[in-house]
Amino acid sequence: MGLYILELKNICKKFPGVKALDNINLRVKFGEIHALCGENGAGKSTLIKILSGVYPYGTYEGKIYLDGKEVQFRNIRDAENNGIVCIHQELALVGELTVQENIFLGNEPNIAGVIKEDEMYIKTKNLLNELGLDIDPRELVKNLGIGQQQLVEIAKALSKNAKILILDEPTSALTEKESNTLLNILCRLKAKGVTSIYISHKLDEVLSIADTVSAIRDGQYIGSKDINEITKSELIYMMVGRKLDKLYPRKKRERKDCSFEVKNLTVYDPEIQSRKVIDNISFRAYKGEILGIAGLMGAGRTEMVSAIFGVFPGKREGEFYIDEKKINIRQPIDAIQNGIALVPEDRKGTGLVLNMTVKENISMASLRNFFNFIIKEDEENSYTLRYVRDLNIKTSNIEEAVNNLSGGNQQKVVLGKWLLTKPKVLILDEPTRGIDIGAKFEIYELINQLVDEGVTVIIISSELEEVLGISDRVLVIYEGKLRADLPIQEATQEKIMYYATGGV
Amino acid sequence: MEGKLNKSLELNEVNNNKKNFNPKNFFSTNVRAYAMIIGLILIWAMFAILTDGIFLSARNISNLTMQMAVVAILGAGMVLVIVTGHIDLSVGSLVGLIGGIAAALMVWKGWGTGLTIITVLLIGLAIGAIQGFITAYLNVPAFIVTLGGMMVLKGILLGITKGVTIAPMRESYKVFGQAYITNVTLFSFAGLVILSMFFLAYRKRKSGIKYNLKQEPSSYYVKPLVYSLLILGFVYIMVAYKGMPVPVFIMLILVIVLTFLADKTTFGRSVYAIGGNLQAAIFSGISVKKIVLIVFALNGLMAAIAGIILSARLNAGSPAAGTMMELDAIAAAVIGGTSLMGGKGKVYGAILGALIMASLDNGMSLLDMDAFWQYIVKGSILIFAVWFDIYSKKKA
Numbered sequence: 001m002g003l004y005i006l007e008l009k010n011i012c013k014k015f016p017g018v019k020a021l022d023n024i025n026l027r028v029k030f031g032e033i034h035a036l037c038g039e040n041g042a043g044k045s046t047l048i049k050i051l052s053g054v055y056p057y058g059t060y061e062g063k064i065y066l067d068g069k070e071v072q073f074r075n076i077r078d079a080e081n082n083g084i085v086c087i088h089q090e091l092a093l094v095g096e097l098t099v100q101e102n103i104f105l106g107n108e109p110n111i112a113g114v115i116k117e118d119e120m121y122i123k124t125k126n127l128l129n130e131l132g133l134d135i136d137p138r139e140l141v142k143n144l145g146i147g148q149q150q151l152v153e154i155a156k157a158l159s160k161n162a163k164i165l166i167l168d169e170p171t172s173a174l175t176e177k178e179s180n181t182l183l184n185i186l187c188r189l190k191a192k193g194v195t196s197i198y199i200s201h202k203l204d205e206v207l208s209i210a211d212t213v214s215a216i217r218d219g220q221y222i223g224s225k226d227i228n229e230i231t232k233s234e235l236i237y238m239m240v241g242r243k244l245d246k247l248y249p250r251k252k253r254e255r256k257d258c259s260f261e262v263k264n265l266t267v268y269d270p271e272i273q274s275r276k277v278i279d280n281i282s283f284r285a286y287k288g289e290i291l292g293i294a295g296l297m298g299a300g301r302t303e304m305v306s307a308i309f310g311v312f313p314g315k316r317e318g319e320f321y322i323d324e325k326k327i328n329i330r331q332p333i334d335a336i337q338n339g340i341a342l343v344p345e346d347r348k349g350t351g352l353v354l355n356m357t358v359k360e361n362i363s364m365a366s367l368r369n370f371f372n373f374i375i376k377e378d379e380e381n382s383y384t385l386r387y388v389r390d391l392n393i394k395t396s397n398i399e400e401a402v403n404n405l406s407g408g409n410q411q412k413v414v415l416g417k418w419l420l421t422k423p424k425v426l427i428l429d430e431p432t433r434g435i436d437i438g439a440k441f442e443i444y445e446l447i448n449q450l451v452d453e454g455v456t457v458i459i460i461s462s463e464l465e466e467v468l469g470i471s472d473r474v475l476v477i478y479e480g481k482l483r484a485d486l487p488i489q490e491a492t493q494e495k496i497m498y499y500a501t502g503g504v
Numbered sequence: 505m506e507g508k509l510n511k512s513l514e515l516n517e518v519n520n521n522k523k524n525f526n527p528k529n530f531f532s533t534n535v536r537a538y539a540m541i542i543g544l545i546l547i548w549a550m551f552a553i554l555t556d557g558i559f560l561s562a563r564n565i566s567n568l569t570m571q572m573a574v575v576a577i578l579g580a581g582m583v584l585v586i587v588t589g590h591i592d593l594s595v596g597s598l599v600g601l602i603g604g605i606a607a608a609l610m611v612w613k614g615w616g617t618g619l620t621i622i623t624v625l626l627i628g629l630a631i632g633a634i635q636g637f638i639t640a641y642l643n644v645p646a647f648i649v650t651l652g653g654m655m656v657l658k659g660i661l662l663g664i665t666k667g668v669t670i671a672p673m674r675e676s677y678k679v680f681g682q683a684y685i686t687n688v689t690l691f692s693f694a695g696l697v698i699l700s701m702f703f704l705a706y707r708k709r710k711s712g713i714k715y716n717l718k719q720e721p722s723s724y725y726v727k728p729l730v731y732s733l734l735i736l737g738f739v740y741i742m743v744a745y746k747g748m749p750v751p752v753f754i755m756l757i758l759v760i761v762l763t764f765l766a767d768k769t770t771f772g773r774s775v776y777a778i779g780g781n782l783q784a785a786i787f788s789g790i791s792v793k794k795i796v797l798i799v800f801a802l803n804g805l806m807a808a809i810a811g812i813i814l815s816a817r818l819n820a821g822s823p824a825a826g827t828m829m830e831l832d833a834i835a836a837a838v839i840g841g842t843s844l845m846g847g848k849g850k851v852y853g854a855i856l857g858a859l860i861m862a863s864l865d866n867g868m869s870l871l872d873m874d875a876f877w878q879y880i881v882k883g884s885i886l887i888f889a890v891w892f893d894i895y896s897k898k899k900a
Contacts, residue, residue, distance in 0.1 A: 351784060353776075354780070417788070
């Protein structure tokens with residue numbers, strides 16, 4: 001066995017009209033954590049799809065060597081039999097099945113087709129113990145938090161005797177604490193000789209956990225560095241090809257009038273009527289100010305803004321004021337017509353209709369404002385085109401299906417859609433999740449510009465650095481309650497974490 | 505400074521991309537749309553040969569279009585229902601019920617044609633609206649609501665007609681199923697359609713140049729020109745027999761109206777958004793429930809129109825009329841490219857689907873094949889059409 005467990009030689013992959021991967025050479029050492037960095041659209045996903053057999057041998061050029069021997073995967077199963085297991089960004093678990101059923105899905109221990117429940121239970125228990133997890137194998141997966149589900153995915157991968165574990169943005173949906181658990185487990189697996197290939201946009205995480213980082217940009221291999229030989233800014237430079245000295249553009253601004261106020265908002269769980277998801281929260285947002293909302297996953301931030309917007313299914317109490325005038329919001333159209341826009345956290349699930357065009361998506365929330373029944377094509381074209389230019393949306397034309405756009409550009413389409421409603425209050429729920437640094441920077445600049453134009457911006461983010469980087473004031477929410485209201489001068493990562501984990 | 509430079513560079517790139525026309529993409533998207541037309545031409549050619557040309561005679565084509573009209577109208581309404589992600593199984597029963605009510609009102613109660621027609625149209629609209637209300641506001645799945653509706657309406661029909669055929673209809677009522685539109689009206693209608701096609705093509709070209717939209721590679725006016733020739737040929741064939749059957753005329757008008765609704769209005773846009781991603785539609789402030797209710801009401805109205813045409817053609821209200829027609833309507837929509845997953849489908853596709861099925865019926869009858877063959881062949885075509893759609897998508 002050589003030093004390298006996995007070697008890629010001259011990998012090329014073409015899609016109609018695009019060269020997604022151009023001569024990639026990558027070597028992964030035995031038992032290391034190898035981080036793969038690159039902007040969205042750089043080709044990381046394509047590369048791991050080749051590695052995990054999603055794109056079978058023959059659809060790409062070049063060679064893959066595993067333990068020095070060439071391998072050719074015909075499908076995902078082939079890759080898994082060779083010990084390469086990939087955990088994708090979107091989890092592939094069945095919510096209605098138990099943890100153990102999920103782990104052994106497709107490989108259930110059985111006699112003549114009858115499943116041996118006890119053996120499955122014991123094996124699962126052992127696996128979970130190995131990972132240091134306290135989860136009941138008989139719990140339904142839907143009852144687990146997203147962080148625990150991710151760990152179940154890892155257990156599932158290990159049950160397949162994975163030698164190489166590929167993780168695509170595993171922590172993008174996790175809280176700091178959950179991320180730490182996950183990273184600890186990766187280190188534990190490393191000690192056992194499992195090699196990990198780790199893809200993440202969170203560079204601090206990469207720098208703290210990886211042994212080697214490799215960067216790809218525009219489908220080309222830029223280079224690999226030992227973690228001790230690289231700084232964060234050097235890594236960013238490798239990824240984007242230009243220096244981003246200031247990721248968070250900050251401007252001095254004057255806070256003006258209060259434009260949006262929430263009074264005594266209480267929201268109940270739609271299923272358990274007595275449970276309060278949001279408990280008596282009041283806050284004010286001002287013109288000329290970016291209000292950040294921090295909190296752990298499940299603290300109720302998304303529930304709060306969707307309740308404000310009239311899309312949360314549970315019961316709601318409380319009052320809303322725009323420019324000191326009380327408004328009624330029963331459904332989204334009321335919010336939209338009162339000048340409130342919500343860019344939801346899940347752009348594919350709630351932000352966009354993927355098979356519709358850029359144009360149709362951008363005008364979707366403004367149909368009533370702009371047209372009275374008949375859609376005037378000229379008008380629609382001209383304002384769509386304006387947002388495509390202003391937001392620098394990369395699309396061949398406005399009649400392209402948004403499906404064909406990269407994540408960052410899709411996010412900009414969602415932004416364009418909501419800017420077109422001419423909002424007074426723009427609520428952004430995780431606006432930069434899963435998009436690359438270049439696009440992030442553009443979105444931050446846009447937010448600043450909007451604030452200058454008098455829009456009140458409220459931004460929810462799970463990345464503390466981001467909240468601190470762009471907000472002027474930070475609200476911290478813990479278990480549905482408002483715990484702190486910190487001016488940016490007083491806010492630090494430690495302080496926010498203190499309140500976000502229940503400190504008073 | 506650097507940022508600005510980058511931005512302008514990227515804009516240039518975007519502009520350059522616009523000029524790159526990818527023939528492969530064009531082929532893959534259009535092959536699906538045209539596959540059904542090619543299929544239709546093959547079917548016609550086959551029957552023309554097998555029947556020594558009788559299939560393509562003016563008389564038979566006139567009959568053929570007459571036969572397809574009812575299903576095509578139902579299919580057109582069904583497209584919108586399916587695009588929202590729902591289904592309507594009750595239209596067949598509704599067609600029968602409308603015919604029965606119309607016959608009962610005219611024959612037994614002595615009502616005039618005008619009042620009868622307005623009444624049954626309102627009944628169709630109301631029945632569609634009720635089912636839409638239950639689906640949208642009470643959250644009962646449309647499959648169940650309209651399956652129930654299918655039985656309930658059937659029951660009402662049997663109750664009203666007491667199981668017997670009610671006939672004859674008034675002469676002025678029979679016009680809707682049996683009369684023909686001849687020269688002057690027909691030619692002015694065709695002329696109007698052709699003129700507006702060219703006008704729309706002109707406007708589209710102007711706006712396309714202005715906003716740099718995705719351009720069709722062929723020149724703008726080729727498409728309307730081809731269509732115009734087809735329309736003139738069609739009119740010519742119609743005139744060679746007795747003129748255009750009134751049901752066909754009504755069908756064409758309805759398809760134009762529904763296509764306009766679907767493609768050019770906020771209502772139509774909402775329909776596609778709801779089917780494409782319900783959650784995104786809700787977040788966009790679209791009144792999902794209201795739209796779904798309207799779609800069902802509209803579908804009920806279409807079924808009522810189809811019911812009038814059918815009963816006028818049969819010159820009777822029959823307790824068996826319309827049976828299984830909902831399945832023909834769904835098949836027409838699906839063969840015409842509508843996806844049962846919602847969000848995708850064109851109204852004119854239903855016409856094509858109905859025409860394919862009517863051609864099979866008609867051709868096989870001409871060949872004196874047993875009726876059972878028609879079911880077997882039509883069923884197989886339905887499955888084939890959907891498989892082909894999935895297959896060609898995978899290839900592309």
